[in-house]
Amino acid sequence: MGGKNKQRTKGNVRPSSSGRAAEVLAREGGAIPGFVGFDTTVTPELSYVPAVHGAEEIDNLVDADFRLVLRKLSKRDVVTRLKAVQDFGAMCQERDAEEVKGVLPYWPRIYCKISVDHDRRIREATQQAFEQLVLKVRRSLAPFLKSLMGHWILSQCDTYTPAASAACQAFQAAFSPAKQPEALGFCKDEILNVLQDILLKETADTLSDPQSVTGEEREAKYVRMLTSSMLGVKRLLSLLLQNDRAALEQKLGLLVNSGKFWKYSKHKSPQVRGAFFETMCALCEFTPDLVQSEAARLCPAVLLSIDDTDPVVLPHVWEAVLHVVSKIPDCWTHVNAKKGFLPKLWALLREGGKGLAKGLHPNLMPLLSKLPPQVTDPRLDFYTTFYTAFLQGLSSERAASSPSESAVIVTSFVECLRYCILQNTGDEQSQEKMRNMLVSQQLLPLIEKAIRNPSLQNGPLFPLVTEMLISWEKRAGLHGKVEENDSKDVFKTLLADFWEELGLLCVRVVDDEDVDPQALEGVAMLLQVMRFPERASKKQTQKKKSVRVCLSKAEEDEKSVIQGEGVEKLAQTASEPANEKAFESLQTQHFEDAVCQLAQLCLVHVNEKNSEKHLVFLSLLLQSFHTPRVFSTLLEFDENPPGDDKWTDEKNPAVQFLLKRAVVWLAEMGYGETEHLVEMVFSSLSCCSQEETTQILNHVTMMGLQWGIILQIIQRACKDAETRASCRDWLKGAILGEHLLGLTEELCDAGRCSSSSKTRTSNHSWTLISLVLSQNNNNESLIGEVYMEKMLEKLHTTLSETKSLSDAGNMEPLISFICDVASSFFSSVQDCLLLLSAEELLLTVFQLTAQDQRHTHLSGSLLEKLKKVCVAGVRSLVQHCECEVRAGGFLHSAAVWVMKQLLTISLDIQSLQVLVGAVQSLVETVASVGDQASSIFGQFFALLTPSQTEWTRIRHALSPQWVKSPLLSNRHRGVCEKPSKDMWKSRESNRLPAHLCVCAVLGRVAQTAAALPCGLKEEPCPSTLPNLTSTVSELLYALQWCKEVDYRPAVASAYRNLLAEWGLAGGLHSNVPMKSLLETLYSRSVTDGGLWSLTLENYIQTNDLAANRSGALRRLYNGAESLFPVSLSKLSTLQVLCPLMTEEDRDTLITLATAGIINWQENEGVYGCLAVLLCCLNANTQVEEEVVQAILATVMEWRNSREDWFLFSCDLSDTTSEQLNLNVEMIRFLTWLVSHCPALLGGNQWDFLLCSMLAWLETASENVSSLWNPWVQLFVCENAALIVALNQFFASSPCDVLERLPTELAGEWRDFFVEGIYNLLLPLPVHITEAFPEPDDPVFPMAVLQSLCLALTFIPVQQLNQNSLPPRFIADQKTNLPESLQTLLNTLCPLLLFKARPLQITVHHMLEKVMPQLPECDGEGDNNKSDDDRDEPCLSPPAALMAILSTCEELCDSILAAVQVGEFAVVQPLSVEYSCILAYLLAWKLLLTFFKSSPSHLRAHYAQYLKRSCSLNKLLLHLFKLMPENPICPGQGTETKESKTFFTESLRLTVDKNVGVDWELPHLACSVYYSTVQDLPAMVRLWWNSQEKRVSSAVEKFTSKYVSPVLSAQEISSVHDSTQMFDSMTVKARSAAREVIATYSVDDIFIELVIQLPQNYPLGSITVESGRRVGVAVQQWRNWMLQLSTYLTHQNGSIMEGLALWKNNVDKRFEGIEDCMICFSVIHGSNYSLPKKACRTCKKKFHSACLYKWFTSSNKSTCPLCRETFF
DSSP: OOOTTSOOOTTOOOOOHHHHHHHHHHHTTSOOOGGGOOOTTTOSSOOOOOOSTTOHHHHTTSOHHHHHHHHHTTOSOHHHHHHHHHHHHHHHHHSOHHHHHTTGGGHHHHHHHHTTOSSHHHHHHHHHHHHHHHHHHGGGGGGGHHHHHHHHHHHHTOSSHHHHHHHHHHHHHHSOTTTHHHHHHHTHHHHHHHHHIIIIIOOHHHHSOTTTSOHHHHHHHHHHHHHHHHHHHHHHHHHSOHHHHHHHHHHHHHHHHOHHHHHGGGOSOHHHHHHHHHHHHHHHHHOHHHHHHTHHHHHHHHHTTTTOOOTTTHHHHHHHHHHHHHHOTTGGGGSOIIIIIHHHHHHHHHTGGGGOHHHHGGGHHHHHHHOOHHHHOSHHHHHHHHHHHHHHHHTSHHHHHOHHHHHHHHHHHHHHHHHHHHHTOSSSHHHHHHHHIIIIIIIHHHHHHHHHOHHHHTSSHHHHHHHHHHHHHHHTTTTSOOOOOSOHHHHHHHHHHHHHHHHHHHHHHHTOTTOOHHHHHHHHHHHHHHHOGGGSOOOOOOOOOOOOOOOOHHHHHHHHHHHHHHHHHHHHHHTSOTTSSSOOSSOOHHHHHHHHHHHHHHHHHHHHHOOHHHHHHHHHHHHHOOOHHHHHHHHHHOSSOOOOGGGTTOOOHHHHHIIIIIHHHHHHHTTSOOHHHHHHHHHHHTTSOHHHHHHHHHHHHTTTOOHHHHHHHHHHHTSSHHHHHHTHHHHHSHHHHHHHHHHHHHHHHHHHHOSOOOSHHHHHHHHHHHHHHHOEETTEESSOHHHHHHHHHHHHHHHHHGGGOSOOGGGHHHHHHHHHHHHHHHHHOTTGGGSHHHHHHHHHHHHHHTSOHHHHOOOHHHHHHHHHHHHHHHHHIIIIIOSSOOTTSHHHHHHHHHHHHHHHSOOBHHHHHHHHHHHHHHHHHHHTSSSOHHHHHHHHHHHHSOOHHHHHHHHHTSOGGGGHHHHHTTSOOOOOSSOOGGGGSOOOOOBOOHHHHHHHHHHHHHHHHHTSOBTTBSSOOGGGSTTHHHHHHHHHHHHHHHHHTTTOSHHHHHHHHHHHHHTOTTTTGGGSOHHHHHHHHHHHHHHHOTHHHHHHHHHHHHTTHHHHOHHHHHHHHSSGGGGOSOOHHHHHHHHHHGGGSOHHHHHHHHHHHHHHHHTTTTOSOHHHHHHHHHHHHHTTOOOOHHHHHHHHHHHHHHHHHOGGGSOOSOOGGGOOHHHHHHHHHHHHHHHHHHHHOGGGOOHHHHHHHHHHHHHHHHHHHHTGGGTTSHHHHHHHHHHHHHHHHHHHHHHHOOHHHHHTSOTTHHHHIIIIIHHHHHHHHTTHHHHHHHHOOOTTSTTOOHHHHHHHHHHHTTOOHHHHHTOOOOOOOOTTOOOOSOHHHHHHHHHHGGGGGSSOHHHHHHHHHHHHHHGGGGGGGGTTOSTTSOSSSSSSOOOOOOHHHHHHHHHHHHHHHHHSTTOOTTSOOOOOTTSHHHHHHHHHHHHHHHHHHHHHTSOHHHHHHHHHHHHHHTHHHHHHHHHHHHSOSSOBOTTOOSOOTTOOBTTTSOOOOOTTOOSSGGGHHHHHHHHHHHHHHHHOHHHHHHHHHTSOHHHHHHHHHHIIIIIHHHHHHHHHHHHHHOOOOBTTEEEEEETTTTEEEEEEEETTEEEEEEEEOOTTTTTSOOEEEEEEEESOOHHHHHHHHHHHHHHHHHSSSOHHHHHHHHHHHHHHHHHTOOOBTTTTBSSOTTTOOOOOEEOTTTOOEEOHHHHHHHHHHHTOOBOTTTOOBOO
8 A cells, every 4th residue: 555655646547455455355255365364273373353344244243332342352452352361251241132132243353362362350350351241141151162161161260260250150151060061061071171282282382473572471371371281171070060070081081191281280380280199189089981092191290399388389289199099909019119119208297388288297107007018117207307307397497387287287197196105005016116106205204305405385286185095085985985996905914114204304393493483284184185175275286188098998987086086085074073083084093192292292382391382383283183082192291381270180181281381472572473372372272161261361361471462362262153152251351451551541640651662562552442343143241341441431531631732742642542443443342332430432534634733732633533434433323322402412412512512602614614614524424424414414503503592792893894795886885983993903813703604614514415315306495494594694794794804804705715616606495495485584684774774785696686576576565665764774675676766656655755855854774775865766756857856955054053964075984984975975866966966956955965075075185194994085076986977977978967057167167166076086186195004904995096087087188287296306307398287207116016906097197198298398408418428319208208118117127027928928907016017017008198299309318228228128028928829808708810909909997987997907018018019119120139038039929919910900001191291292091902102202302112011020121122213323212112121110109200210301301401422311210310520531421420420330430431530
């Protein structure tokens, strides 16, 4: 077809060669060539479904999707083939059977290829797909079985287990188990052909394509195919029927006759070798005749391969060995056993099977049974070598390190040894030698080795030896059953010899003075196992391979004996009592003799050499052999035993041994290890009666032994029920009880006196006390109850004393021990709390857990231990003892004590937390136990609840400071009898009021009670707790108090946080019925008023009762008349309910209030009526004009007749709160008149209103020192609110309203009242800050300051310019300002730093009004200075502002020192740091306003000053610490392009701002930064270029993202909207391109400049590009472009200002003024000066600033042009 890149001939329309071939095939009638056929014999390559034209009649049954998938199966890519196989399986599952059957003709070839694919995933998927195919086509598969079955069997033997499993599953899906042999028999020849071809013909290169498959992959596939083929032969033989196997023998003969087949036994791959030996096993089992014919090759191949120790091969080799020696009688004629087989076997045994003992050693005994005499002769040498090698293998490294390996070797050794002994039971001398050799030279050395080796001690050797000895005894007739055999005497002799040599072995070990204690323990373990074989740990030994070995009948019987006798004997001995006839497991007398001999030997070592290890061995011996004979032997040996005379007549040898030996040893051991002696004592007691046991133990108790020994004795006595029953009289007796009581007293006394009581002795003693108190059996105490109660009483007394100690640290060990004892006692003894002393102990523990560690001085760990003790005690109490709170009981006493703590002791937060935690733990423990928790809760809660008298007392004890906040916020109207300044000063105390503590405890208990299940009800039962509604109301009252004191002091805030953490912040009001709680709160509000009214209001608002339950609220008061006459409490309630009342009720209130006001002479409650009227008016109640006129007339009447009611020119320090309240209500009424109905007021009424306001303001200004009084503060605040309302009215009222006012009113307001108001108002903040210098002082009048500041924001500019402030000047302060302005600045600027946000904001607003006027006072700037002394002139902004800026700068430096540029410094709102930073930013905002208002030439001077002082640099660094990383306005969700930011939204600095203060400082910082880059772009650019890379990149990233788009848009917009007109120049803006185009034309000259703003404007430089130019020289054009670029880059102003400067420069050039030859500009770029300094030589003029830079940079004073000295 030619190359890809060749040009096709023009006009060539012949199809390609493949297309022509398809046409030829079509013309020939669709005959398909052979290479495309589907016959499985044509080609080994994958077949595919032809897609050429003309093949329809062949593949018309194949679905198109199947055709596509089958094609993909021939692809080379692994993933493609895998996906294709998976798709094929899915399609077989989903498609109809007929469609799937169409694939069957093509499937065999494909399956035979992909079932042996290199990729195991494909092989697995193939079998899974085949299963789906089989399930779909069922019987239709039959015609294709013969071509499939060979590879199907091969796949079932795949080395990849999942693939093999899937193939087996497919095979089982195709054929039932009964049909599988028939199917295989049908295809047996084809299967064997496939397997033989792979085994005999194929190679790695023929199975895979060498060109496409790597050598490593080809070899791996070949090995896998060989393995699968041999395993396939095995599987085929195992599944075929016998007649089919016989029919295959001829073909199998071809395989077996092949030399290549036998070479596989030496193949390099372990998998192939293993499969070969598996195949040998199958051949031996299923075709014995065929094997016999090939014995000459089979026997060497198998028998000489036993040294193949690969883990994959070895098990199969030995299985094959056993088959060979069983099936081929003459196998040893084909192998030289002496030279070929046995040396390999000895080597294997000596190495312990090379780590494969589990696969090797279980086969040894069957092998021995089949070894003929010609192999084993001479027998003695053979077996000596065999067992010697065995034992050497046990010492090999692998066997020594693996217990399982050594266990298999030992098991196999004993089996083989037993077998050999059974084979040598004759009387011949050779057999006797054999037996002696086996026992003396093999078995006994192994036993000795095991005795000294701990790992072998715990192995199966001792049980196996015991089992073997029992078998020998049975054969010797020692077990009663007389067996008819000829070897009885032989076994008797064998037993005697064994025991004799074993005894000598044990004596040799025990009699060694330096013997290892481990060896003695080994001897004891051996004898114990022999004594009680059933007690031996039944370790599972490895199961032997199931191999068919032909044994003689006698051998089979023996085998069954070996396997069954031990089990029978175990069952027999396990059912026998321990005290019956001894040694029934082993019946020989030799055993008993050996034990007695060893016991006597131990006694010798103990007596003569005080050998402790022999004493331990004797104890171990007696544990298993506590028989009279052993004790008698020990006593006979001791001729002169020491002992007490009263025991001389004792006949029981065990008692004599105990008293004369064991007890004496016990007393002598002292502090040593005594466990073995205690065990020896109880071994001896097992042979004593109960009376003897009691006497002996009492004797031991009175011997004065160490308490640790008594502890061990009691622990051993309680070890099992039988021992405990025998010791019961001793345990319950008086002797032990008195001793234990004395021990308790001794421990408690010692613990109080000494800090070092934690010795070993005391540990044992406390453990003993804990044991005797907590141990019980069937609810019966271990010791007498009398003694137990006395011990508890002593512990309680000791624990109680710790509460009165100032330092309990020294007693911590004692308390810890008592805790352990009490915990064990409460947890173990059911009815323990029935004892009075136990309840008292529990109460003391509870009290310790409920008190703060600072009081109890207990460590944290000890406190946790006490808490656990308390929980255990309460659980036991509720669970077993009582279901009610009885007087004097624990729960009653605990509740009374808790109440006493709450009411009499001032608790801090931590103490309250501890107390509540203890009560909560107690309540939760009660709730977790039993069904009576609800009843107990009710009684316990009632005891915790104070009486009404106590509630009232602790409520009145709350601080009255809560009044201040609601009073000043117009939420509460109240009075105070005699307010004093100290009353309002918060006393910083960390102690909580009792009311808060009680509410916290009760709330926590009620919360737990609410969580209890209430039978079948879904809701919690509120009725379970008495007076719950009252308690919840008190909790709401406490929370309201915290809220009103604004969570000050800090303890109130901590209390609120604590309740929130507990989930009590809502006050639990959801746990009681709304109606009852509402009625309770209303009744208390009407009765007491005050905080109850605020609590009611908060409850109504929180639950939105105004909208949901308006009817319920109406039913509370049953009409407005019920609230008259008005008292203070009713007024408080009415203020809460008035906004929620209906219009009718409010009309009724207005009617009643109006009547009371008009008839004021007869009514003493004028204040109340006026307050009710204001409440209704504020609720937007409609009122008639006549009513308003009448009320106003009445108030004016009061002015004439009751002037004393009006606080004009009086001392407010002597005024009562009632008088202040009346004036406040009058001011509020006048304010309402101004805001709602000013048209009703006539001239006299306006005069009354304005004059009263001014008089009240004068009173306020004269009484600044009385502003600590909240009522005075309220009076001033309301007057300021009236001033604000008047300002708003006169400033923003519509014209029609103003026209209806008296004609002269507006002029009087403007000319007289405004001046009078602000002459009084302006000094007030200064006076307040002088009178109250600490803004954090509780008496500081912040509300007053905020109200006054709000009024000051309306001050006109002329009032600031012509202020009447007292003069304030600062020495050496340079200023050009008038005295009034300078005084204003010096007075107000320091207030920027005062820590009161309203004042800071107001000062900023006032100064901002005068800032634009200040630059005018500087005239032409710094012209009086000489130009020679510096580079550029500079001028300072106002000194007062710069002084405060300098102070703030230093403070901000210290505050933000630890913050990196780019990080966001979070500042706590309204903190000291907040005030400092706010002042700093406000000062800069004022400075930028001042700078922006300056003309260009002054701006350059101010900029130079800022540059020198580095103030701007510091500002920018600070700003990038204060601006957030993401300045998105809060509440907008995720950031988008349309998101509002702090740069797009203007900042409104309001005085009375309450919300959003958190974001005010970041927003202000962003605002200052925006103003800075807008007004000082050149300085910001200069600063940015001087920063390090990290800072500059952070600044650029932030500015480009958030600032540049806004600023660029504003610059372009300002150019576009500019009204500035230039002669000869026009300016246009292109907002989309961020461009400004300036066109300058004069005469014949035409210039066009394009100004482009950068993306990071103003950080990046503005680029100036040339447009059209006419009549200008190139050099001049370049100079002008450079000048404009310089102006825009270095001038601090807008683009329009830069263009104006450039135009002036060009105009000057045309006027004839020459350029400065340094900067090539007429007008200087920064200070806008003209060239004035002329060279005397060349007469050229230069800018002074340019010359300065020239001289300093060149270090010469020569002219830049003529190089002459410049004068």
